[in-house]
Amino acid sequence: MPVNLVPPARESLLPVGGVEIGTARAAIRKQGRRDVLVMRLAEGSTVAGVFTTNRFRAAPVRVCQEHLGASGGAIRALLVNTGCANAGTGEQGLANARRSCELLGQALGCEAGRVLPFSTGVILEHLPMDRLAAGISAAVADVGRGDWLDAAEAIMTTDTIPKGESAQLKTGGRTVTVTGISKGAGMIRPNMATMLGYMATDAAIAQPLLERWVREIADLSFNRVTVDGDTSTNDSLVVAATGASGASVSSESDPGAAELKAALLAVAQKLAQALVRDGEGATKFITIEVRQAASDAEAAAVGYAIAHSPLVKTAFFASDPNLGRILAAIGYSGVADLDVDRIELYLDDVHVATRGGRHPDYREEDGQRVMKQAEIRIRVDLARGSHDTTVWTCDLSHDYVSINADYRS
Amino acid sequence: MPVNLVPPARESLLPVGGVEIGTARAAIRKQGRRDVLVMRLAEGSTVAGVFTTNRFRAAPVRVCQEHLGASGGAIRALLVNTGCANAGTGEQGLANARRSCELLGQALGCEAGRVLPFSTGVILEHLPMDRLAAGISAAVADVGRGDWLDAAEAIMTTDTIPKGESAQLKTGGRTVTVTGISKGAGMIRPNMATMLGYMATDAAIAQPLLERWVREIADLSFNRVTVDGDTSTNDSLVVAATGASGASVSSESDPGAAELKAALLAVAQKLAQALVRDGEGATKFITIEVRQAASDAEAAAVGYAIAHSPLVKTAFFASDPNLGRILAAIGYSGVADLDVDRIELYLDDVHVATRGGRHPDYREEDGQRVMKQAEIRIRVDLARGSHDTTVWTCDLSHDYVSINADYRS
Numbered sequence: 001m002p003v004n005l006v007p008p009a010r011e012s013l014l015p016v017g018g019v020e021i022g023t024a025r026a027a028i029r030k031q032g033r034r035d036v037l038v039m040r041l042a043e044g045s046t047v048a049g050v051f052t053t054n055r056f057r058a059a060p061v062r063v064c065q066e067h068l069g070a071s072g073g074a075i076r077a078l079l080v081n082t083g084c085a086n087a088g089t090g091e092q093g094l095a096n097a098r099r100s101c102e103l104l105g106q107a108l109g110c111e112a113g114r115v116l117p118f119s120t121g122v123i124l125e126h127l128p129m130d131r132l133a134a135g136i137s138a139a140v141a142d143v144g145r146g147d148w149l150d151a152a153e154a155i156m157t158t159d160t161i162p163k164g165e166s167a168q169l170k171t172g173g174r175t176v177t178v179t180g181i182s183k184g185a186g187m188i189r190p191n192m193a194t195m196l197g198y199m200a201t202d203a204a205i206a207q208p209l210l211e212r213w214v215r216e217i218a219d220l221s222f223n224r225v226t227v228d229g230d231t232s233t234n235d236s237l238v239v240a241a242t243g244a245s246g247a248s249v250s251s252e253s254d255p256g257a258a259e260l261k262a263a264l265l266a267v268a269q270k271l272a273q274a275l276v277r278d279g280e281g282a283t284k285f286i287t288i289e290v291r292q293a294a295s296d297a298e299a300a301a302v303g304y305a306i307a308h309s310p311l312v313k314t315a316f317f318a319s320d321p322n323l324g325r326i327l328a329a330i331g332y333s334g335v336a337d338l339d340v341d342r343i344e345l346y347l348d349d350v351h352v353a354t355r356g357g358r359h360p361d362y363r364e365e366d367g368q369r370v371m372k373q374a375e376i377r378i379r380v381d382l383a384r385g386s387h388d389t390t391v392w393t394c395d396l397s398h399d400y401v402s403i404n405a406d407y408r409s
Numbered sequence: 410m411p412v413n414l415v416p417p418a419r420e421s422l423l424p425v426g427g428v429e430i431g432t433a434r435a436a437i438r439k440q441g442r443r444d445v446l447v448m449r450l451a452e453g454s455t456v457a458g459v460f461t462t463n464r465f466r467a468a469p470v471r472v473c474q475e476h477l478g479a480s481g482g483a484i485r486a487l488l489v490n491t492g493c494a495n496a497g498t499g500e501q502g503l504a505n506a507r508r509s510c511e512l513l514g515q516a517l518g519c520e521a522g523r524v525l526p527f528s529t530g531v532i533l534e535h536l537p538m539d540r541l542a543a544g545i546s547a548a549v550a551d552v553g554r555g556d557w558l559d560a561a562e563a564i565m566t567t568d569t570i571p572k573g574e575s576a577q578l579k580t581g582g583r584t585v586t587v588t589g590i591s592k593g594a595g596m597i598r599p600n601m602a603t604m605l606g607y608m609a610t611d612a613a614i615a616q617p618l619l620e621r622w623v624r625e626i627a628d629l630s631f632n633r634v635t636v637d638g639d640t641s642t643n644d645s646l647v648v649a650a651t652g653a654s655g656a657s658v659s660s661e662s663d664p665g666a667a668e669l670k671a672a673l674l675a676v677a678q679k680l681a682q683a684l685v686r687d688g689e690g691a692t693k694f695i696t697i698e699v700r701q702a703a704s705d706a707e708a709a710a711v712g713y714a715i716a717h718s719p720l721v722k723t724a725f726f727a728s729d730p731n732l733g734r735i736l737a738a739i740g741y742s743g744v745a746d747l748d749v750d751r752i753e754l755y756l757d758d759v760h761v762a763t764r765g766g767r768h769p770d771y772r773e774e775d776g777q778r779v780m781k782q783a784e785i786r787i788r789v790d791l792a793r794g795s796h797d798t799t800v801w802t803c804d805l806s807h808d809y810v811s812i813n814a815d816y817r818s
Contacts, residue, residue, distance in 0.1 A: 055747040056740030056765070088736045090750070090766025123733020124767045186720065189741075228719040230734075231741035310637040310719070310805075311596055311813055318814030324532020325639075327497045328596065331465030332640035338464040341499070356465070357499025358533045396719075401807050404720055405727030 003285040003374050003394065005277035007161045013148035014166040014177045017202035018042035018242025022143035023154040026135025028128060029083025029121055034154035036135035039078040039198065040108060040143050045242045046204070047075035047116070048211040050218045052235035058087030059097040060117040061234060067101070067113050073207040076114040078198065078238065079104045079136065080155050082183075086119040086127050087233035096127045103133055107140040120157055120183065120196055120234050152181040155196050158403055159183050163274040167263040171256030174247040176203045178260075180239075180267045184275035186404060188227035189308075197222060197237040197271055203260055204243030206250035213261055214239050221268035224300075225392045227279035228400070229308040239264065276392045281399030284316045287377045287392055294385035298335055302380060303391030305333035313396030316376065321367030323352050330380060342383040348376065412694040412783050412803065414686035416570045422557035423575040423586045426611040427451035427651025431551030432563040435544025437537060438492025438530055443563035445544035448487040448607065449517060449552050454651040455613070456484040456525070457620040459627045461644035467496035468506040469526040470643060476510070476522050482616045485523040487607065487647065488513045488545065489564050491592075495528040495536050496642035505536045512542055516549040529566055529592065529605055529643050561590040564605050567812055568592050572683040576672040580665030583656040585612045587669075589648075589676045593684035595813060597636035598717075606631060606646040606680055612669055613652030615659035622670055623648050630677035633709075634801045636688035637809070638717040648673065685801045690808030693725045696786045696801055703794035707744055711789060712800035714742030722805030725785065730776025732761050739789060751792040757785065 020040040028035045041047065049068060051061050068075065079100060086093045101115040108115075119127065152162035166179040180199030205213070218237050249257040277285050288306050293299035306312055309329040315322040323345065331340060345353035350366045353359055370376060433445040450456065458477060460470050476484065488509060495502045510524040517524075528536065561571035575588040589608030614622070627646050658666040686694050697715050702708035715721055718738040724731040735754060740747070754762035759775045762768055779785055 054737060054740035055744065056736045056749050085733070088733050088762060088766055090764060093766065122731070123737060124762070125733075126767075230718050230720045230737065233733075233737045233740060309639050310809070311639045314810050314813035317810065320814065322531070324494070324497045324534075324642075325596075327465045328463060328532060328639065328642045331463035331642060332598075335464065340465050353497060353533070355499060357497055357502065358535075396810060398807050398810050400719070401723050401726065401805060401810060404723035405729065 002160055002278040003282050005161065005274055008149060008164045010147065010149045012166060013164045014168060014179050015147065016177050016179050016200040016242065017244025018045060019200045019240065020144045021146035021148065021151050022139040023146045023150045024135045024138035024142060026131050026138065028081050028131055028135065034150065035082045036139045037080040037151050037154040038104060038136065038139040038143055039151065041076055041240050042242045042244060045075065045240050046073045046207045046210050047238060047240045048073055048214040049236060049238040050214055052232055054231050054233045056087060056233045058085055058119060058234045059089055059093035060086055060119045061236060062094065063097040063101065064116045064118065064236065067116055070113055073210065074114065075116055076110040077104055077108055078116050078118065080118040080196065081132060081135065082155060082157050083121040084119055084125050084127050085121045085123045085234050088124040089126055092126060096129055099129065100132060100136065103136050107136060116238065118196060118236055120155065123233060148179050148181060155181065155183045157183060158186055158280055159278055161278055163271055163278065165267045165270040167267050169259050169263050171247050171259060174245050176201060176245045176247045176260060178263045178267050180271050182271035182275055184227065184278055186228055186280040188225065188275055188279065189229045189231045199264065199267060200240040200242065201264065202242050202245035204248035205241035209250060210239060210241055213264065217265050217268045220265060221272040224390060225272045225276045226304060226307045227276060227394060273392050276394050279394040280403045281397040282394035283397050284395040285375045286316060286394060287390060289377065289379045289388065289390050291379065291381045291388045292384055293382050293387040296387050296389060299387050299389040300391065301335065302330055302333045302382065303389055305329040306378065307391050307393035310396055316371065316395035317397045319371040321364060321371045323347065323367060326378065327353060344381040346379040411569055411687040412691055414570065414683055417558060417573045419556065419558045421575060422573045423577060423588050424556065425586050425588050425609040425651065426653025427454060428609045428649065429553045430555035430557065430560045431548040431553065432555045432559045433544045433547035433551060435540050435547065437490050437540055437544065443559065444491045445548045446489040446560050446563040447513060447545065447548040447552055448560065450485055450649050451651045451653060454484065454649050455482045455616045455619050456647060456649045457482055457616065457623040458645060458647040459623055461641055463640050463642045465496060465642045467494055467528060467643045468498055468502035469495055469528045470645060471503065472506040472510065473525045473645065476525055479522055483523065484525055485519040486513055486517055487525050487527065489527040489605065490541060490544065491564060491566050492530040493528055493534055493536050494530045494532045494643050497533040498535055501535060505538055508538065509541060509545065512545050516545060525647065527605060527645055529564065532642060557588050557590060564590065564592045566592060567595055567689055568687055570687055572680055572687065574676045574679040576676050578668050578672050580656050580668060583654050585610060585654045585656045585669060587672045587676050589680050591680035591684055593636065593687055595637055595689040596639040596641040597634065597684055597688065598638045598640045608673065608676060609649040609651065610673065611651050611654035613657035614650035618659055619648060619650055622673065626674050626677045629674060630681040633799060634681045634685045635713060635716045636685060636803060682801050685803050688803040689812045690806040691803030692806050693804040694784045695725060695803060696799060698786065698788045698797065698799050700788065700790045700797045701793055702791050702796040705796050705798060708796050708798035709800065710744065711739055711742045711791065712798055714738045715787065716800050716802035719805055725780065725804035726806045728780040730773060730780045732756065732776060735787065736762060753790040755788040
């Protein structure tokens with residue numbers, strides 16, 4: 001059961017001018033479910049992405065990076081399949097990824113190098129190219145008929161509900177729309193990107209600016225969530241800017257640029273948090289604020305140490321205020337000269353630990369009260385500097401074990 | 410249910426001359442169980458230890474380090490309590506740890522500075538000093554009557570069975586005994602030491618040599634096991650050398666030194682592996698061999714990435730040969746210039762992946778056969794250098810979640 005997350009209403013996911021969507025049920029792994037997505041982008045769209053840092057990055061990730069580089073971001077279509085990650089598949093995997101771009105390029109009348117391919121699902125297995133080819137044909141026939149909710153459904157794996165978010169803003173008298181979708185729900189510890197996230201806006205955004213923004217936005221959204229600490233082989237976040245609205249930005253100082261970037265970040269954070277709310281087996285949504293760190297990296301290290309601790313996560317699952325486990329995680333987070341005697345720890349409004357030890361006024365009942373909530377905020381003050389960050393995670397439940405013990409069956 | 414591990418027979422844990430043991434039931438946290446251990450060491454014993462690198466190291470760990478440093482290893486007694494870790498307890502925690510040394514020193518007629526205190530259990534709570542004092546008195550009254558199995562029982566927390574190991578060797582016509590005990594069973598990712606491990610030999614070992622050996626032995630035993638990746642606040646491994654056998658070594662080149670070190674390492678590895686075999690919820694014992702790494706640190710990083718992946722661990726629990734998860738973990742292990750196209754992966758005798766992709770002869774049934782075993786060996790060849798290491802871990806089961814969700818109740 002996702003934590004305070006419901007499927008988006010179809011009408012809440014606003015169409016983005018210049019983006020046409022088609023999906024198909026191609027039985028890549030399972031019968032009867034949407035598992036192929038084609039997204040056609042208007043001529044002139046700019047596209048930028050960030051991808052997994054896993055050295056075993058999947059064949060489609062390598063091809064995406066090649067095509068983005070060679071085209072300078074002038075991408076005309078995205079192709080996504082679920083059910084098979086096409087990772088750990090060597091030369092044949094690369095050939096299959098390239099072949100899928102050719103098939104889609106032929107169907108849409110664009111070069112294969114203008115297609116970005118994405119795959120998600122089981123690792124170490126080859127794409128079923130016959131079924132994928134049929135799925136591409138069917139999805140192309142559907143292009144223009146599908147909507148963002150169809151797209152969100154087509155990229156799901158163990159997600160229990162589709163994830164999408166929209167925002168709109170006025171700039172220079174024009175209405176600009178931002179819509180995005182994402183999927184989780186395990187092997188989630190994005191490192192430069194997330195499992196799969198797609199966002200589009202009908203503003204025009206100059207390629208260099210878009211590339212910088214995608215990195216910055218990923219760092220404050222998808223790169224700040226974790227379910228299980230496992231960085232996937234297929235993480236990808238892509239943002240497309242079609243320009244169909246007539247609004248256009250090419251530098252940070254352009255009118256409306258700050259508002260547009262904020263809208264993109266807001267959508268990205270909602271999508272990233274949705275991965276956690278629907279994390280495998282999640283019953284709690286946990287926000288970890290680390291304050292007063294000496295650097296951003298240090299703040300993130302402390303946040304992730306807490307977020308990845310199986311002991312912290314099981315305590316949250318049990319609503320057990322066994323909060324010493326949080327201190328232990330801070331202690332092994334790798335901050336070599338950490339002075340634990342200056343650390344303050346809060347659970348929502350409850351002051352749990354002061355100067356590294358139990359707060360004299362802390363009462364178990366107060367901790368218990370907060371731990372029972374579905375949404376919990378941990379705050380750690382390190383008293384070392386001025387860098388703050390926030391990491392979002394979920395608890396570790398029996399269902400996480402069940403889901404991952406049964407994933408392929 | 411521990412994996413191929415049974416409680417040691419009482420007579421299999423050989424007494425070590427110069428070591429006298431006493432235990433007590435002091436109700437530190439729970440009624441009726443042994444929870445205080447006193448180990449008296451003969452005058453002239455040398456003692457060395459390695460301790461957690463967690464910055465939130467517990468008060469007793471700090472006191473141990475002080476006393477070892479100030480006494481030059483001339484320790485006369487060890488004091489251990491379970492039920493309360495005395496961690497995250499600030500100044501009062503330090504005062505309590507020091508006070509416990511005074512109490513034991515008075516009872517045994519030695520200086521407080523010759524006592525090493527150890528605590529394990531719940532973090533963020535203070536020691537119940539009244540009950541501990543009574544426990545110390547009772548354990549001192551028992552000194553000389555207890556044996557190593559009593560000691561192993563007295564240090565258990567969530568362990569399901571006591572852990573101990575002995576070895577004997579002949580050197581220079583003298584029989585030398587090595588006996589050790591350890592406890593787990595969660596928050597196990599020792600980093601320079603383990604949760605609690607105590608070893609003793611009746612050989613005499615010169616202090617500088619003993620200190621070096623303890624570090625080297627810890628690195629190849631306790632520092633190579635993990636249950637959940639959580640480095641405890643209280644990890645401690647201590648080795649005492651009493652000299653009661655008449656055998657004596659003071660340098661690596663002394664007659665019998667190599668054999669003695671090998672015996673100490675063998676006992677330490679058995680004790681460390683026992684932590685994993687009895688790891689919280691463990692149903693499988695997994696040996697991860699990483700070969701041909703460019704450095705020891707790199708080999709360990711790859712081994713631990715596999716060992717800590719919740720996805721790998723749940724796949725082992727399910728006996729599901731979802732082996733792409735192992736490749737993904739290798740890929741995010743932090744080896745920046747890793748060439749995945751040179752990686753070979755084996756599961757026992759089954760060649761799963763070659764040159765980074767699925768081996769053409771690999772059949773799912775073969776993987777399945779190995780995954781169903783209670784003991785599984787993963788071998789990764791990195792083709793980067795000549796450094797090898799081995800990491801031992803267990804799977805992640807429903808029982809791990811249950812145990813840690815219910816730990817304090």
